[in-house]
Amino acid sequence: MSDLGVGFKYLAKGQRWMAQHGRSYGLGLLPGLVTLVLYAAALFGLIAWSDDFVAWATPFADGWGETWLTIFRGLLRVLLFGLALFLAVITFTAVTLLVGQPFYEALSERVDKSRSPDGTAPESGLSLMRELWISARDSIRVLLRVLFYGIILFACGFIPVVGQTVVPVLGFCVSGYFLTEELTAVALQRRGIELKERLALLRSRRSLVLGFGVPLTLAYLVPFVAVFLMPGAVAGATLMARDLLGEPSVGDDDDSDSADGESVNAGR
Numbered sequence: 001m002s003d004l005g006v007g008f009k010y011l012a013k014g015q016r017w018m019a020q021h022g023r024s025y026g027l028g029l030l031p032g033l034v035t036l037v038l039y040a041a042a043l044f045g046l047i048a049w050s051d052d053f054v055a056w057a058t059p060f061a062d063g064w065g066e067t068w069l070t071i072f073r074g075l076l077r078v079l080l081f082g083l084a085l086f087l088a089v090i091t092f093t094a095v096t097l098l099v100g101q102p103f104y105e106a107l108s109e110r111v112d113k114s115r116s117p118d119g120t121a122p123e124s125g126l127s128l129m130r131e132l133w134i135s136a137r138d139s140i141r142v143l144l145r146v147l148f149y150g151i152i153l154f155a156c157g158f159i160p161v162v163g164q165t166v167v168p169v170l171g172f173c174v175s176g177y178f179l180t181e182e183l184t185a186v187a188l189q190r191r192g193i194e195l196k197e198r199l200a201l202l203r204s205r206r207s208l209v210l211g212f213g214v215p216l217t218l219a220y221l222v223p224f225v226a227v228f229l230m231p232g233a234v235a236g237a238t239l240m241a242r243d244l245l246g247e248p249s250v251g252d253d254d255d256s257d258s259a260d261g262e263s264v265n266a267g268r
Contacts, residue, residue, distance in 0.1 A: 007211020007240070014236020015229065017111065028107065028231030031100025036227050038095075039088050046084050050077045082171075083154050089175050089220050090146045093182040094139035096230055101132055104234050108186045111238040115249040122191045131189070138185060138195045142178055149174045176213025177202070179220075183237035184244070191245070201244050212240055 018025055054076045061069055097104055112121035124131060153171050157163040181202055188198050202209045216233055220226040242249055 002211075003205055003207035004211035006243075007208040007213070008215055009211075010208075010236045010240040010243070011212050011216055011233070012236070013239055014234070015232035017114075017235045017239070018232035021110075025231055028100070028103060028234075029227055031096045031103065032227035032230045034099055035092060035096045036224065039092060043081075043084060043088065046081065050080055054080065079154060079157050082157070083150055085221070086150055086153075086171055086175060087146065089217055090178050090182075091139075091143060092220065092226055093179055093230070093233075094142065096226075097182060097186060097234075098132065098135055098139065101135060102128065104186050104231075105131065105190065107231065107234055108190065108238045111235045112187065112242070115239065115242060115251060117248055117250050124190045124192065134189060135185070138189070139182065141195055142181060146174070146178050172214050172217055173210055175217040176210050176215075177206070178213075179217055180209045180213035180237065180240075183233055184241045186234055187238040187241040188245075205244060208240070208244075212236065 018028070051073075054073045058073060058076065061072055064072070109121040109123070113119055126134070150171075153167050153174070156167045159167075181198060184202070185195075185198060188201070193201070216229065219229060239249075
């Protein structure tokens with residue numbers, strides 16, 4: 001199977017793993033719900049104020065004919081909302097992981113224990129506050145990279161034909177790539193792997209990363225779906241991180257690893 005298919009398989013495995021540990025699933029929904037409410041309010045605010053913002057940003061077009069003015073500013077509003085949605089998809093995971101850090105960290109450890117031959121999981125040895133600081137710092141660094149690509153794609157969106165075909169595809173690929181980085185960071189950061197090394201690791205198997213991240217990005221565009229997929233996405237990203245590092249794994253999809261208990265906090 002190609003790496004694209006393998007990446008998607010890890011996404012499916014993570015959802016299946018989470019479904020088979022249902023008593024932990026409810027807690028995993030809470031951080032996503034909180035983040036979703038905040039993002040929904042921000043996007044609705046953007047829609048409400050987009051007309052005024054676009055008019056303020058393009059005073060040079062005030063003297064244009066009504067038809068061209070409507071088309072031009074309408075296109076800018078669509079591009080503005082598209083860029084906001086692009087950033088929302090990328091940052092949603094980072095914010096949700098930050099809000100739900102203790103749970104997702106414990107969940108990732110449990111996935112590691114269920115696949116490790118000796119039933120153990122790597123531990124960072126850091127305090128919760130230190131882990132939160134590193135996670136927030138790295139998320140900002142990733143966001144700056146996303147903004148860089150987002151601005152380029154936004155500008156390319158004005159190119160006829162290419163802006164309406166190639167650019168959206170590239171946007172989903174960029175979103176999927178950095179979304180996967182945020183998710184795998186839960187497991188990789190716990191192993192002491194810094195952001196630069198994580199990005200190099202992901203670049204070494206881009207197809208695998210895109211096979212995991214692009215379908216998840218597309219799913220996240222559907223309202224509320226991100227909230228329900230988030231716990232399983234963390235589980236799948238942990239499984240994929242083990243693959244990227246070449247760590248030996250036992251078991252597969254039957255998850256006959258109930259010995260470690262249902263509470264994700266048991267491994268803390």
